[in-house]
Amino acid sequence: MYTSGVERPSSYQRRSKMKSFITNTLSDFFFEYETPRQVLVRNKRVGVVCRLIQLGVLAYIIGWVFIYEKGYQSSDTAVGSVLTKMKGVGYTNVTGEERIWDVADFVFPVQGDSSFVVMTNYIMTQGQKIDKCSEPPNSKNRCSSDADCEGRSERTGDGHMTGKCLVNTTKMCEVLAWCPVEDDGNIPEYVRSLKMMLTLYSPALLMSAENFTLFIKNTINFPAYGVTRCNLVEGIDNQYIRSCLYDPKTSPLCPIFRLGDLVQLSGFNFAAIAKVGGAIGIIIDWTCNLDHDQSDCKPIYSFHGLYGNPDETDTARASVGYNFRYAKHYMEDKQEKRTLLKVFGIRFDIIVRSVATKFDIIPTLTAIGSGVGIFGVATVVCDLILLYLLPKREFYNNMKFKVTETMEKEPLDEFKSEKEVSKE
């Protein structure tokens, strides 16, 4: 470099020099190769400790990250679609009136969604029309004059308060409502009224609902891998479906479920849940290792109670059971009327949980790369032992480090470090 300062080279010379400089640098770069110089410490204690740490890291990377957690795979969740179909006929005989309930009557909604309700009990109020009538008799909300009926909140009421108190008849406020008003007891008296109701209706619908069957069709698609699977896997054909019934042990892949089994497998008591209603989650678990054959990718069904378990703790029991109101409207004598059903039922939520894993180069190399990094940590730990804990630490320090004493003593630097080098 200082030679170039002596006389200014011609443009040609400079270009030629530059060219040969680049060529040399490139050939140097390509034909050279750096590898770190290392001290091979022959010390049993440090050697064993360090090798054990390194073996531990290796075992962790290969055994755990790769083999156990399958760190060489990427994963993807599926998008899917669920279709359900109930089968069964219910029969009730309430005070001599025989009734038949088929799927068009007891499933809400009718079109086979992944979340639906099977009616198992009901309070039917027939022939309601919009009129003025008394609130249902109830010891708590008695009124003695019109004044009592004015300040009352309507939020959980049955209709629009007219402000009149029916002092002569029921001693309850008059409401503009669908009359007669449904009498299911007020919420504070829910349990009592429920009991009363159950003695009337309980042996009705629920016993047959236990034998209803549910057919589930579930198709999932893993977009990242272009794989589509259906819960009617290989071997589940028309013939099999016509006769099978799901059983966790003997028929774990049959897509037809008996309601009584579902309730039992989710930890409920059928009689209890059928009376007050409840909710059950049906989980379809697709955990697929797509490095294996696709036909090994099979659904696992599991069931758990969501709401309404009477065995739950006080907190969870804040809202008991599951019910909703449903009206069938009709016209009678030119007047709109309706039949109101307070439906108690089992709500089924079909939840598809899916994860597919497949070999992918990026997580593999990321795992290896960060594994190498952890190897580096092992070396750092051993170095700490070597350089700070061993009695001969100073000796190892000298072995490992070559010191350049260049601080602010510019003219001497070169010389001194030269000396150091030769000393070594």
Add this chain to the structure above:
Amino acid sequence: MYTSGVERPSSYQRRSKMKSFITNTLSDFFFEYETPRQVLVRNKRVGVVCRLIQLGVLAYIIGWVFIYEKGYQSSDTAVGSVLTKMKGVGYTNVTGEERIWDVADFVFPVQGDSSFVVMTNYIMTQGQKIDKCSEPPNSKNRCSSDADCEGRSERTGDGHMTGKCLVNTTKMCEVLAWCPVEDDGNIPEYVRSLKMMLTLYSPALLMSAENFTLFIKNTINFPAYGVTRCNLVEGIDNQYIRSCLYDPKTSPLCPIFRLGDLVQLSGFNFAAIAKVGGAIGIIIDWTCNLDHDQSDCKPIYSFHGLYGNPDETDTARASVGYNFRYAKHYMEDKQEKRTLLKVFGIRFDIIVRSVATKFDIIPTLTAIGSGVGIFGVATVVCDLILLYLLPKREFYNNMKFKVTETMEKEPLDEFKSEKEVSKE
């Protein structure tokens, strides 16, 4: 190695040699330990720059990746189930006809799904039967002869064109349809017709809908951690639920919401949304750090408008409001009739967003491992400064690198590099 070439050893000797060789190699491997030799550069400028870079990397790894972003945790999303229940009674008085609307009338669907509609306004067309009648009078589609009624598209029409023009009466085409045809104005005149309608019906249902309440029950399950949580968390008991009302400040955990509050919190004007309909998203956010106590895992409710905000820009207003048609069928005089309702309402979509995080060894070690790698980058940056930017770069180069000159000069190689070594 060359001694073994001198005379062929016996099989016994070879085996014994091999054995001792393996033993030695193994013991060497276990009792040895390599640590890189390093140059300790005593240069204030480079030292400070390099230490600062290293401290920055350390601060990033510990402060950001570990503490702020909790890189030592794995995460999982939940599967869950939502149940809703509306309470309230609506009252309308349209031209003297008093009507009561209860949950069985104003909630669609009735069974308490996570996505549902609360009717707040309607256009009712009573007594429809299948017949031939005129399209609703409308200045734009007037016909003057049967020819005008033939080429017309039926996509957004009201019925099946008979091809006749009712020249004597309405000057509109005749259709086979549910007659009388609902008159809600054609889409191009939507705003005008809407205004007309609102002057007729607007003070009807919507004012009471503001006080309806919504109860939400949400159970979620994090399968990876086996944790199940319900939005009725610890402390939300039967007693509390009976009296509470959600308020973002004072009762953020009460699962009962007043419709008026929901609309206001999502940025809508209740009167506006009730008239033309709209959609509101109720987001239940479960962000749980399962390294803490489970009871700290509580839902946060938030609300945002999805559609129908009249304050939106032109683009978003491409489709205003939210409405659908709903029919109640009945039989009158042996003939099927229906009451058609064009329902304007608020659609609620309950969206559960969940993520649970928990300490996991794999992300921890991956973070550490890749952090060590970034440390290596810091060393590379410092090396670049040292070897290419400092004035004494050649000196440092000599310190850092030991060169072996072995290129294609095989016989000389050994000697030359030997010389080099001794030179050092």
Add this chain to the structure above:
Amino acid sequence: MYTSGVERPSSYQRRSKMKSFITNTLSDFFFEYETPRQVLVRNKRVGVVCRLIQLGVLAYIIGWVFIYEKGYQSSDTAVGSVLTKMKGVGYTNVTGEERIWDVADFVFPVQGDSSFVVMTNYIMTQGQKIDKCSEPPNSKNRCSSDADCEGRSERTGDGHMTGKCLVNTTKMCEVLAWCPVEDDGNIPEYVRSLKMMLTLYSPALLMSAENFTLFIKNTINFPAYGVTRCNLVEGIDNQYIRSCLYDPKTSPLCPIFRLGDLVQLSGFNFAAIAKVGGAIGIIIDWTCNLDHDQSDCKPIYSFHGLYGNPDETDTARASVGYNFRYAKHYMEDKQEKRTLLKVFGIRFDIIVRSVATKFDIIPTLTAIGSGVGIFGVATVVCDLILLYLLPKREFYNNMKFKVTETMEKEPLDEFKSEKEVSKE
């Protein structure tokens, strides 16, 4: 260190020493900098191999991880909401009885959910009431005496067996059911009965359903990035929506779809799917790179058949088509009656698949860090070649490693390794 053992220093001296020791250590630490010493191997073969491996790793990290897989970005999925609206009028003429089907009749459910059914065919059983009557005539379940009617399962039956055999009339068991019982053939004779039905009804509803249109409104929100997008993107205004129709080539962003197009794009034959029903998935794919402008974040619609494709393999055909039963109740002569519809239809599942990616410092640094680790692997590979495969491996071994022979020979150690050092 051994000097401190000679005489005990005073407390002041020790403190001062300690202080200066810490100061020195700190200043040493800050003004020093370690860089590994390296051997620069000038060997064409090893150099080229190693540089190629390193270039490969670099190309992988920069080209694949960063540019192709965008490893510098974090990703998030969206929460969203879908609203649908069907338009169209169907016309059927079954044995002279003209009927009009509008949206209130042919869409289930009515309120515009993301999963809904469009009725395309039906078996209507009018005037059902709860009564005792015969099962529908059927060659397989003939009875000859009351005994035949007792052991029969009711799971897939039509009603509650009374135990009587109607030997005089139909030779079928008597049931308590909604009479007359719907005759859609038993499942084993599904195909035959289906054909019979289709000859009666097929030219009915389905041809007009092909021209029905579906409007989809989809809003999504990426909570991690605070971005909200709607499928009515920039440029899709009121004007455009009123006239456009989705076409994968010419109008890929128009949110209005013709049913016939949907069916065709998903690979079905409209006539076939309309007859027996089926399910179609409409996938709205939001893959957004939020490093670009938000307005580039546009939905891509795709369609695929879920169930009911008659071209499917035997296994998938285990359950053909899609249908459900739906009842309209009415009151006639003080008696509850119903019209039962077995609805065959196309079920649409709108599936929103979303992923947004955006630059994030953590994945960037993790990728760099683990890339550096993989670089380390390259060096290890080259070292293996250098130290174990090359003919001059012993020479390189000597260059790379400095051995300390300290094993259990404590007094000699120092001396011996001193010698080794000088030998070098």
